Each structure stands twice: as structure tokens, then as C-alpha cells.
Amino acid sequence: MQRRRLLLRWAAPLLAVFLFARVDARQTSQPFTVNFLPSAIYPGDVVRVEVPGIDTFDVGVFGKHTKDGLVGIDLEVAPGTYPIRVEAPDGRVAMRSLRVLPKAFAVRRLQVAPGFVNPTPEEVDRIAKELHKTEGIFHTTTLRKWSGAFQLPVAGTPTSNFGTRSYYNGQRRSPHTGVDFVGQTGTPVHAANNGVVVLAEPLYFTGNTVIVDYGGGLYSLFAHLSEIDVKIGATVAPDTVVGLVGATGRVTGPHLHWSVRLQGARVDPLSLAAATKPQTR
Template sequence: MVKARVAQRPARRQDRAARPRIRATAWCVCAVVTALLTGVPAASAGQGAADLIVNVTHRARALHPGEIVVLNVRTAEAPAALGATAFGAELRFFPAGPANVWAALVGIDLEVEPGEHVVAVRATAVDGSLAGTDYTLAVEPKQFATRRLRVEPRYVDPPPEVVERILRERDQQAALFPVSTAVRYWRGGFLRPVPGRANSAFGRRSVFNGQPRSPHSGADFLSGTGTPIAAPNDGVVVLATDLYFSGNVVIIDHGWGLYSYFAHLSAIDVAEGDRVRKGMVVGKVGATGRVTGPHLHWTVRLNNARVDPLSLLELFPPGGGR
């Protein structure tokens, strides 16, 4: 496993004259940049340190807010360390097939501004020399539909006695997702948690009882009450409780900043701290919390970015390797 060791670096617009951008369609390698990374000798490195030639590519359904991007880096030799930063988050790389090809996951948050965003890639050679290149992701705008729902009034205008609870639960969840666990639990493809049909509600602007609320940050799977919910991949349960708006929830930390959040469950079958395996039942579908009927709400967070679970399923389908 290649360790990520790179300082945070804010994204900036790329100089078009110095670095031309190449566009292509979704589901192909959308851009390729081959850069000569000039080794900067460390204090202990000799003058004979070899340069690293890095080829950077990516694949994604599309470069829109709410999408996951797989960043691939090819090095001339196995580096001592490889890392990158994107959208303010540090990326971790894992081997991705052929020798000296590494991959990392990038999350484009639901409300990222369209435009050019820089991924700063940095590598350390075995002789201590340093190398780096900037790679641009051109995020395109996306229009999300609006959904209008009727729910119980207490979920739109909560009574005063539950406000403190709501704030406490909000802070509890906000503290979880920025944590990027150093262990990568997930491997290979991701499973659909339930067999029911998934609608495309991710990102829709929500209006409850005529009042605008936060965008819908997950995918809803239509399934009957009591349907078993399978862990989409390995991980550790970091929250298993009842929340005011989300009802019964299970949150799984898959490692390296990737989380699954299941809401509105009728039953919770795991406890905080449990190690779960891909396919293990973690709960049952229900209609608890702010809902209009039984279904499974699945949210995915990647380095705190709100991303579409269907993006994860398409990039890493069941049976996939790595």
C-alpha cells in the first residue's frame, strides 16, 4: 500500500496557457496529462536522483457536483510515498492493476461550484527526491429537480422541546464524516444494500409542506418494511441509534474517508464498534423519522463530500477487484 504524505494545498485555477486541458465524454478516460516531474533532491538525496514520469488520468460517470472520480496515477517506478489533495481533502492511493499504477477516490460535493478544480499530485522517490504535478478536473454545472413532499408537521416545525436534541444530533453527525480512518476496510466492488429499485432523488431540492429544506443527499431504494439491509462493503459501525429526522440509522465507516449512512430503518441489527463484512445484514427497511412511506435512504460521504451512492455502484460494481 502506498502511503499518502502530502500537505494540504488549496485548489486554484489552472493556467490555461501553461497547461492545456483535454475534454472527453463520460465513462471514458476523460483527460490525460503526462508530465515530467523534476526531482527536487532532499537534504540527504544525491544528485543522481532519477526523475519520475507520472501519467495522470481519471474516470467518472460525469464531472458534476455529487459525483465520485477515480484518479489514476502511473509512475515510472514504485514511489516511496504518493499522495494528492483535491477539494481540500487528502487522497490515499491503492494499487490499481498493472505495476506502478495507483488509484484514489475523489468526492465532488453536491454543492461544489462548477469550474476548474486542481488536484495536486505529489510523489517521493526511493532516493528521497520529490516530484509533483497539478491535474485539473473541470466540474460542469448540473440542474437538480425539486421534490415537494407532505410530512408530519413536527418534522417541519419541530416543537421547542426537541430542538436541543436536533442540534445535538446534528453536531454528532458533523463530527463523524470529516474523519478519514487510516485503515482501508473496503475491497473490490460494492453491493446494492437492498434489491428494490433505486430512484434518482439524489441532489433534488427538497420542499417539505411548502418550506424549502436542504438538498436530498442520498439515494432512496423502494423496498418493503422488514427487508434486510446488506452492508455494501466491509467496515466498522460508528453510529447505530435513533435520530429525530432520520429515524433509526446505521453508519458504517469503510475507511479512508468513505462512509455509508442508512436511514429510516425499522430495526437495527448491529451495534457501534461492530466490524461488518460485505453482505452482512445491518438492519431492516422501515419508515421511521421524516418519511412519506417505507424505503431505504442511503447516503455516501467521501472525505466529507456528499456524493451519489449510484456513482459508487457504477464505478465499483459487485464482483469488481481491488
């Protein structure tokens, strides 16, 4: 009897603390609203994170952090639910889930000359060095320079071939990580937003290439240029001409290939333009 009373004496306050903690956790776990744009999210998307009433907040997802309100879903991220943590400047934290839906990218099967598929050992060496260099750039985060909406670098409608999986003579190649604007050689290519030129040289696959660093881990790569019109270190604005459309590198005809990287993630440039467009609400 005494043991039961003793148990009650201890259990009741413990239970009260437990219940209170549960209610408390429920109240503080979602202290503010978090919106994701677009609401249906696919691999390759740039997602805009919004917290009504709070301009700057920290977003943590995929093991990375950003204060710029943009999250890149790499085009090979597995569909599923990923935890995302949003922290307000006053320390309040909201935990949410980012649901990445499955997407069927187009598949392209091509028969090409064997030399097109198998580079020589010297070329393999060059490709590896260039990949090391560009990946090093894409995984560097500098201070944010971009602001407002991203403009398309050239006029016209790009082909919607972001993420296309290609097989050359049955061999799987890397997925297509950009969009292509078919255009005439010599058409000016613009920088799309404010940034700094961090690469301006010919590369094996992408020919005459310019990479612009917009800061915050956000980069554009402009490929196959007939001419490069900027130097490394140059500050660029959205309408700065970085080069001209061409057919340099591994291409079959003149076009602009535009790729975007966001904190390393390979994302659809058109999704970046959409995510940074002013909201009409």
C-alpha cells in the same frame, strides 16, 4: 559601449538559465499520466483517480488529501475548475485540473402540515445535537477497511433522487443527500463493503440509523430501519445485515435511504458503486 557588453555578458547566461528552467519545468510538471473516471464530472460524483503503472499515490484537492484514489465532489460544490495535485511515492508531482460541470438537480415542491416543517424547540435541540454527532463522525478519518467494489445494500433499483431540492410550503429544505430504495418492511439491508459500525441508534430525521465507517473518510448511513441488527464497534463485511428496511423517522412510507460521505463530501452512493467497479479495459 562597454555597458552594453557588460549587459550582454550578464544577460546571455541569465536568459539561458531562464529558457532552460522553462523547458525543464515543462518536462517535469506532468511527469506521468493521470486519468479521472468518469471523464465528465458533476457535483455529487465520486471520481476515481488513476495513474497507470502506480498503485498508491497521494491526491490533494479541495484542501484534502487521500491515498485511496477516490475524490468526492460535494453536491453543492460550485461548477468550475479546481487544481488537483497528484504525488507519486518517488516524489514526482503532476498538477492537473478537475473540471466540475454544472448539474440541474430536480426540484420538488410540497404542501405539508405545518408540524412537519417546524419542529418544536425540544426537537430543534435534539436535531442540533444529532447533527453535531453525525458530522463529527463524517469528518473523522480512520484506516482504510474497504476494498473492491461497493455493493448495493438491498436488491432493486433505487429512485434517482440524489440531490433533489425540496421546498416544503415554500421553504427550502436541505437537498436530498442519498438515494432511496422503495422496499417492503423487513427486507435485509447489507453493509455494502468491509467496515466498522460507528453509530446504531434512532435519530430524529433518519429514524433507526446505522453508520458504517469504511476507513479513509468514507461512510455509509442507512436510515429508516424497522430494526437495527448490529452494535457499535461491530466489524462488518459486504453481506453483513445491519438492519431491516422500515419507515422510522421522518418518512411517508417504508424505504431504505442510503447516504454516502467521502471526506465530508456528500456524494451519490450509486456514483461510489460505479467508481469502485472493476474497469473493463
